[in-house]
Amino acid sequence: MNSQNPVIQVDGLSRSYRDVAALWDVTFSLQPNMICGLLGRNGAGKTTLMRMLTGQDFPSAGSVRLFGENPVENSTVLQQICFVSEAQRYPDGFQARHVLAGAPWFFADWDAAFADDLVGKFRLPLKRDVKKLSRGQQSALGVIVGLASRASITIFDEPYLGLDAVARHTFYDTLLADYAERPRTILLSTHLIDEVSNLLEHVLVLDEGRLLLDQSAESLRGSAAAVAGRAGDVDSFVEGRQILHRDTLGGLATVTIAGRLTAADHRAATAANLEIAPVSFQQLIVDLSTRSAPAPAVASVVHE
Numbered sequence: 001m002n003s004q005n006p007v008i009q010v011d012g013l014s015r016s017y018r019d020v021a022a023l024w025d026v027t028f029s030l031q032p033n034m035i036c037g038l039l040g041r042n043g044a045g046k047t048t049l050m051r052m053l054t055g056q057d058f059p060s061a062g063s064v065r066l067f068g069e070n071p072v073e074n075s076t077v078l079q080q081i082c083f084v085s086e087a088q089r090y091p092d093g094f095q096a097r098h099v100l101a102g103a104p105w106f107f108a109d110w111d112a113a114f115a116d117d118l119v120g121k122f123r124l125p126l127k128r129d130v131k132k133l134s135r136g137q138q139s140a141l142g143v144i145v146g147l148a149s150r151a152s153i154t155i156f157d158e159p160y161l162g163l164d165a166v167a168r169h170t171f172y173d174t175l176l177a178d179y180a181e182r183p184r185t186i187l188l189s190t191h192l193i194d195e196v197s198n199l200l201e202h203v204l205v206l207d208e209g210r211l212l213l214d215q216s217a218e219s220l221r222g223s224a225a226a227v228a229g230r231a232g233d234v235d236s237f238v239e240g241r242q243i244l245h246r247d248t249l250g251g252l253a254t255v256t257i258a259g260r261l262t263a264a265d266h267r268a269a270t271a272a273n274l275e276i277a278p279v280s281f282q283q284l285i286v287d288l289s290t291r292s293a294p295a296p297a298v299a300s301v302v303h304e
């Protein structure tokens with residue numbers, strides 16, 4: 001991570017809807033030019049956070065700053081942001097080509113040639129009403145707008161809905177290649193964690209409105225290991241370590257432990273006939289999410 005001013009600064013952010021604490025006391029900052037994953041189970045608060053980052057919703061408490069400013073009704077900030085969301089609606093009769101033709105009005109760095117190239121890659125029919133596009137074609141349209149906007153902060157809220165495997169990988173590959181040439185800040189919410197894990201430089205995990213993890217992807221990789229073997233041997237090996245997850249089958253056990261293993265640990269595991277395997281991003285997030293504390297009572301959320 002570099003030491004520039006953060007492009008996104010969130011402090012003590014809470015958002016409640018009646019009796020639901022959708023976000024609770026969330027604080028983090030993102031430096032410019034990174035691809036960050038926003039992960040978490042259904043209802044964790046990802047969309048709520050993205051809506052507040054893009055000035056579409058208001059905090060119950062705390063603050064959001066983009067480029068040091070409040071994004072709400074702030075055209076200077078908003079023209080540097082692209083938010084790709086499934087909830088995006090277009091007027092009746094609007095065709096995909098109209099969306100792309102209007103995009104330069106919203107995005108100062110819009111690249112029409114890049115958009116045309118992407119239309120070919122995703123086989124997007126341009127002269128069809130957006131409302132008549134298939135689920136995957138609508139997602140492709142969002143992805144094209146997000147990529148070709150080249151916005152300084154580009155936010156994708158589950159951009160893959162309905163996209164087939166080929167189209168998803170086209171998205172990932174294109175994002176990575178374009179980002180390498182034109183670094184910017186990309187925030188990507190997804191449930192397909194392992195699919196995007198190689199893309200991510202930073203990871204934010206929300207669970208029941210709380211920020212569970214704010215960590216570089218590099219430090220997260222290898223921050224846990226799965227130890228498998230005879231249950232008694234496994235239990236001896238993991239004694240005193242932080243256990244994230246435990247599975248047993250007959251006399252065998254697989255235990256996920258937090259922390260990096262040393263060369264001596266590996267030697268000890270081999271001597272005890274234990275197998276050590278890395279833990280996938282997805283498994284790690286699942287283990288962390290299932291261990292987390294319940295959400296706070298909403299009554300304690302402060303209203304402005």
Ligand SMILES: Nc1ncnc2c1ncn2[C@@H]1O[C@H](COP(=O)(O)OP(=O)(O)OP(=O)(O)O)[C@@H](O)[C@H]1O
Pocket residue numbers: 017018020021022040041042043044045046047048049
């Ligand atoms: N307008 C609203 N009124 C009431 N509750 C809401 C509203 N918007 C969101 N919520 C609630 O806030 C919580 C967070 O919702 P949010 O859409 O942010 O989750 P999410 O992490 O994006 O979930 P998913 O992965 O399922 O899309 C959920 O419990 C949701 O039901």
